[in-house]
Ligand SMILES: Nc1c(NC[C@H](O)[C@H](O)[C@H](O)CO)[nH]c(=O)[nH]c1=O
């Protein structure tokens with residue numbers, strides 16, 4: 001079955017990659033495909049220069065939960081960033097050089113620059129597949145727009161197990177779409193940072 005593969009990511013490396021903080025949230029249904037897709041995303045993210053310590057991975061029961069989890073993870077990272085900033089402001093003082101920030105966490109405390117939401121839906125014998133797929137995809141679009149955080153759609157909506165495996169990099173001539181999603185996350189996170197600063201891409205077509 002011929003497959004349409006994602007366009008190649010731009011060749012030029014993205015300048016912000018080393019400082020990007022990326023979230024990955026994945027469902028647990030169809031675990032073999034999910035594991036392959038998450039690994040594909042991690043491979044593409046680290047190959048692009050994202051630090052593994054700056055990638056947070058969380059799981060939820062199924063694809064239905066992805067929009068809620070994505071929204072809450074984005075909010076949690078923003079809360080972390082605010083707390084770290086408050087910690088630093090309140091704990092360091094020019095008058096008291098011995099003062100140090102109370103927080104000793106080494107975890108990065110910046111908002112997510114992008115989140116990849118990964119799920120694998122496989123059609124069964126009822127309309128359950130259609131309803132979850134539609135709600136999940138529209139929900140993720142809304143979370144991205146409402147949060148101003150790029151949300152990468154990593155949800156396979158497959159009619160058969162074989163279609164899901166072929167798109168998870170499992171089997172002959174299979175392609176791992178998780179790699180495309182990792183590349184998309186770096187591109188959207190980096191460009192969103194530039195756009196927020198009023199800058200446009202150097203690569204003019
Ligand atoms: N059938 C699949 C599901 N179903 C579970 C739902 O996503 C949800 O977790 C449940 O209804 C409880 O709220 N989820 C998938 O990700 N993939 C499937 O094929």
Ligand SMILES: CC(=O)[C@@H](O)COP(=O)(O)O
Pocket residue numbers: 121122123124125126127128129132
């Ligand atoms: C995507 C689903 O929920 C689906 O796998 C459930 O199967 P069924 O429609 O046969 O209950």
